[in-house]
Amino acid sequence: MPKYVLTGVGGNIGSTAASYALEIAPPDTTLVFTTSDPTKIPTQTLESWRAKGATLSAASYDAIESLKAVFAGAEAVNLISTWAFGRRHEQAQNVIDAAKACGVQRICYTSFVGADDPAPVNEMPFLPRDHKNTEALIRASGLEYNIQRDYLYIDNIPSFFAPSWKSCGNRWIFNSHDVPGAYVAREDCGRVHAALLLGRGKPNTVYDVTGPEAVTDRQVFQWICSEFGDKGEFIDMPDEELREYWVQRGLPTDISEPSPLPMKLCVDDLLCCGEMVARGYMAETSNAVESLTGHKPLSFQETLLGYKHAFS
Numbered sequence: 001m002p003k004y005v006l007t008g009v010g011g012n013i014g015s016t017a018a019s020y021a022l023e024i025a026p027p028d029t030t031l032v033f034t035t036s037d038p039t040k041i042p043t044q045t046l047e048s049w050r051a052k053g054a055t056l057s058a059a060s061y062d063a064i065e066s067l068k069a070v071f072a073g074a075e076a077v078n079l080i081s082t083w084a085f086g087r088r089h090e091q092a093q094n095v096i097d098a099a100k101a102c103g104v105q106r107i108c109y110t111s112f113v114g115a116d117d118p119a120p121v122n123e124m125p126f127l128p129r130d131h132k133n134t135e136a137l138i139r140a141s142g143l144e145y146n147i148q149r150d151y152l153y154i155d156n157i158p159s160f161f162a163p164s165w166k167s168c169g170n171r172w173i174f175n176s177h178d179v180p181g182a183y184v185a186r187e188d189c190g191r192v193h194a195a196l197l198l199g200r201g202k203p204n205t206v207y208d209v210t211g212p213e214a215v216t217d218r219q220v221f222q223w224i225c226s227e228f229g230d231k232g233e234f235i236d237m238p239d240e241e242l243r244e245y246w247v248q249r250g251l252p253t254d255i256s257e258p259s260p261l262p263m264k265l266c267v268d269d270l271l272c273c274g275e276m277v278a279r280g281y282m283a284e285t286s287n288a289v290e291s292l293t294g295h296k297p298l299s300f301q302e303t304l305l306g307y308k309h310a311f312s
């Protein structure tokens with residue numbers, strides 16, 4: 001009875017991974033799900049997971065003993081990157097140390113496109129920096145690994161960007177400079193994560209997880225306007241001008257400071273999303289989604305149709 005521990009089931013990737021793991025797991029599999037906050041899991045979701053044989057425990061990347069308590073006897077465990085910028089390497093080290101102490105053989109990690117950038121970390125774009133460090137910790141651990149480098153989720157557009165369009169005068173002001181990028185559906189990343197945890201990946205392999213085609217933000221915005229009847233304008237702005245625009249409006253430059261604006265990303269995070277696309281990090285597509293899940297990756301249109309409420 002192989003045992004797999006899926007941590008972080010309270011998040012988007014984690015909850016999709018949990019449901020998909022239950023769908024694809026062979027009958028003799030033991031699935032243990034963990035979350036740092038069990039109260040976050042909707043009762044119905046928890047009941048449906050339990051009905052299919054999974055158990056749920058509380059465990060936190062910040063508390064190594066809580067991880068050891070669930071990792072014992074597991075063949076593989078996972079690590080989902082958190083929003084704890086600056087502390088992510090400590091959380092990763094806790095997961096690695098707990099896994100090694102419990103004799104776990106393999107670790108799966110949700111990394112980010114660009115984590116293999118050969119530049120020194122402090123010269124890399126903001127977002128992949130922590131991931132490069134975490135990947136290095138994983139490689140140095142001696143554990144077998146599967147790393148998925150997720151491209152930017154297409155879901156970021158309705159979740160993080162669209163809420164600010166109205167307050168910007170019905171404009172999406174962005175800095176991807178009309179370079180196409182293969183945005184991925186977050187759901188596909190979640191399914192890939194489960195597939196890797198359950199051993200569908202090759203040992204010590206990194207997968208770029210991408211959407212089916214590279215598209216420009218302008219194309220995506222035009223599709224949103226025509227599909228949902230939004231009347232807006234897409235403005236491509238030079239990076240420094242965009243930074244200035246948001247700083248002047250009071251968007252925090254420090255990631256730990258909550259934003260008082262409808263735009264919830266901090267300045268560096270927001271700027272880096274455009275930068276990742278503009279610098280061509282997301283130009284190529286991969287077959288990771290299809291090879292690991294057996295399904296073609298969702299198109300941006302298929303994903304955005306589920307976010308009608310976010311546009312109007």
Ligand SMILES: NC(=O)c1ccc[n+]([C@@H]2O[C@H](COP(=O)([O-])OP(=O)(O)OC[C@H]3O[C@@H](n4cnc5c(N)ncnc54)[C@H](OP(=O)(O)O)[C@@H]3O)[C@@H](O)[C@H]2O)c1
Nearest residue numbers: 008009010011012013014035036060061081082151152153
């Ligand atoms: N590629 C992209 O475009 C993109 C966009 C946004 C974010 N991200 C990154 O990808 C990650 C996953 O995305 P998401 O949409 O699933 O994020 P999310 O819904 O915000 O989930 C955050 C994840 O962090 C876990 N977590 C937080 N604190 C924890 C702790 N102390 N111990 C254990 N787990 C902890 C949560 O698990 P529990 O709540 O169950 O503990 C959850 O799995 C994010 O956390 C972020 O690092 C990527």
